[in-house]
Structure formats: structure tokens, C-alpha cells
Amino acid sequence: MKGILLAGGTGSRLYPNTIAINKHLLPVYDKPMIYYPLSVFMLGGIRDILIICNESDLNLYKKIIGNGEHIGLNIQFKVQKHPNGIAEAFIIGEEFINGENVCLLLGDNIFHSPNLGKKINDCINLRSGAYIFAYPVADPSRYGIVEFDDKNKAISIEEKPLKPRTNYAVPGIYFYDSKVSEIAKSIKPSDRGELEITDINNYYLSKGELKVKRFGRGSVWFDTGTTQSLYSASEYVEIVEKRQGYKIACLEEIALNHNYIRKEDMINYVELLPNSDYKQYVENLI
Known part of the structure; x- marks a missing residue:
């Protein structure tokens, strides 16, 4: 399975911290933010990774992580010229994917769980279709929200609903089969002019090919796109590392x-x- 790390965007919600530096290079306690999603790929055994970033940040990413050889990875880079939506990653990365299954991670999402590698193992070994995750949140209107029936099967996914049907958000980790690039090219931009990842998820859902795993208690997810969440993530990493004596990511x-x-x-x-x-x-x- 290939891995795509989407690390572009403007980071406008973190202004003025992002005037001179991309948000994915900001520190989350003791290491750059980009280390955290890279660690998820590594825990899952995904070593062929494409980082998609802004052209102005390309040399900085190469300076921080290089080609990944020093940690046993094969890292390539592609430029996203405009923030046209998460789903555009599969169009930009089509040549890199090259007909294989792929995991997409958002560069500002941080995951921590004592058994994270095992939790994503089934997803990495998928034969066809797609896997996404669901995580309970207190403010569901900020996220894509998944709804379940009484048999715990996903029945709908809605992007940032005004009246959420559940409090289960879809975090920024997605697993797809080799069809995903063609699907991404077939969807139309949303009202905000972006190719929405929710449209790809709904395509797989409509075909009965979407599976949803829940992150339960003991699992931690931060979307560090805001100042408060970035601070909270740093505070969490500091507490765990100082208490237990090992480093996260x-x-x-x-x-x-x-x-x-x-x-x-x-x-x-x-x-x-x-x-x-x-x-x-x-x-x-x-």
C-alpha cells in the first residue's frame, strides 16, 4: 500500500503563526507536526510515501525529512498549486499510486493509541473498497459526520452539517483501493470550489464498499488546524512523554x-x- 500525506494549504486559521511557515512545520511540543502523520504510516508498515505540499514550502520539507532514506522510507514530493480540496490528492498522486491501494493522511491530524498499528492493520490489507474511521467529538458541525443504523453500519456521511445526526466525526485518515484516482476525477467541486473527500466516501458508501471503524476510549485524535487544538496537542504530547519517558512519533x-x-x-x-x-x-x- 502507498501513502499520501497532504501537507499544503494556507493555514489561515493559525494566523499569524503561519505568515512565514507552513502549519505542518510548526512544532507540536518537541517535534514538527509532520512527524506525527509520518509515524502513523511507519507504524502501519507503509514506507512508500508521497508528500503533497505548496511549492514555496518544498525545500523546507526536503530539509526536514529529505527522501526518508535515513529512517527506511522512500519519500517523494508533489506540488499542489491551489487548495482545491482533499480529494485532489488522488489526482495529483495518480502516477505515484500506480494502480495500488493507498492511505491518505492529513498533515495536521495527530493520532495516538496504544494499539494504533493493530487498529489500522485490517485497513492496510484491504482487497477492495474503502475504510474510514469515526471518532466522537463535542463539536460535530466542524467535521464530516458519519451516521450509523441500529446494526452499527454506516448509512450516511455529511460534510460539516448544521444539524449533525450523530457526534461521530470522520478524522483525516482514509484507506482506498486502486479505483480512487478515477473516482476523484469524476466528482464535481462543491459550492466552496473544492473536491470533497466526503464525495469519495459517499461514492464507496453508495456501492456498499465502505467500512467504518470506530476509535474508542483510549484513542486520541487532534485536528491541529486551530490555535487551541495545536496548543492542546502539544500539551498532551508533553504530559505523556514526561510521565512515561518515551516519545510519541x-x-x-x-x-x-x-x-x-x-x-x-x-x-x-x-x-x-x-x-x-x-x-x-x-x-x-x-
Whole structure:
């Protein structure tokens, strides 16, 4: 399965923090925001990744993460010239997908769960159709909302409804089969001029090919597109890391634990890092 990380946009809701830097490069406590979705790909065994970003930010992304070789990844880049909607990622990335199944992650979404790798394992191994997730929220009118019948089967998905039928939001992690690029090219822009991911989900739903998994208690999801949520995510990461002594979304740690890179190569890489708490943490792992 391929992975697409959508990390473009203007970050207008985080103004003035995003005047000079893309929101996905802002720190979430002790590491850049983009580390967190990359860690989800790595936990799921997805190592071929396309990062879609703004042209003005391309060199910054390459400086921060490069081609991913140092952590056992193969990272490529594509530019999204205009913010034309989440679903455009499958059109921009059609050549990269190349007829394989694909997972799309939004760069400002942070997930943390003690069994996150296991939770997404079924999705990664899908044969056809699509998987999305549902997460209970207090403010459902901000999100795409999924409705279930009395047998716990998804029956509708509505984008930012004024009168939500449930409080189950669809977070920014999606798994699709190889048809998704053709589906994305067939949908029409919404009233706000964007290709909506909800339209793709509703297509699979109409064909009876959409499965929905619920994130239950113990799972944490942050949409860090606002100042408050960005602060809350940073505070959460700080509390967990200080209390338990391990880092969330340490890419080097995941690479070591999953044997994406040899220990000897990691030692050579870490020696080049500047002195910091992060470097010391990785050295202790080695």
C-alpha cells in the first residue's frame, strides 16, 4: 500500500503563526507536526510515501525529512498549486499510486493509541473498497459526520452539517483501493470550489464498499488546524512523554523497532545530529 500525506494549504486559521511557515512545520511540543502523520504510516508498515505540499514550502520539507532514506522510507514530493480540496490528492498522486491501494493522511491530524498499528492493520490489507474511521467529538458541525443504523453500519456521511445526526466525526485518515484516482476525477467541486473527500466516501458508501471503524476510549485524535487544538496537542504530547519517558512519533525509534534501518546506520546518522534532548533520546535507544 502507498501513502499520501497532504501537507499544503494556507493555514489561515493559525494566523499569524503561519505568515512565514507552513502549519505542518510548526512544532507540536518537541517535534514538527509532520512527524506525527509520518509515524502513523511507519507504524502501519507503509514506507512508500508521497508528500503533497505548496511549492514555496518544498525545500523546507526536503530539509526536514529529505527522501526518508535515513529512517527506511522512500519519500517523494508533489506540488499542489491551489487548495482545491482533499480529494485532489488522488489526482495529483495518480502516477505515484500506480494502480495500488493507498492511505491518505492529513498533515495536521495527530493520532495516538496504544494499539494504533493493530487498529489500522485490517485497513492496510484491504482487497477492495474503502475504510474510514469515526471518532466522537463535542463539536460535530466542524467535521464530516458519519451516521450509523441500529446494526452499527454506516448509512450516511455529511460534510460539516448544521444539524449533525450523530457526534461521530470522520478524522483525516482514509484507506482506498486502486479505483480512487478515477473516482476523484469524476466528482464535481462543491459550492466552496473544492473536491470533497466526503464525495469519495459517499461514492464507496453508495456501492456498499465502505467500512467504518470506530476509535474508542483510549484513542486520541487532534485536528491541529486551530490555535487551541495545536496548543492542546502539544500539551498532551508533553504530559505523556514526561510521565512515561518515551516519545510519541519519534521516527528513528519506529525505524529501529520495525527494522527499517540497520542499527549501525542509525548510529552513524545520529552522530550528525546537533546536541539536544532528542538526540540523547535516540542515543539511549541505540
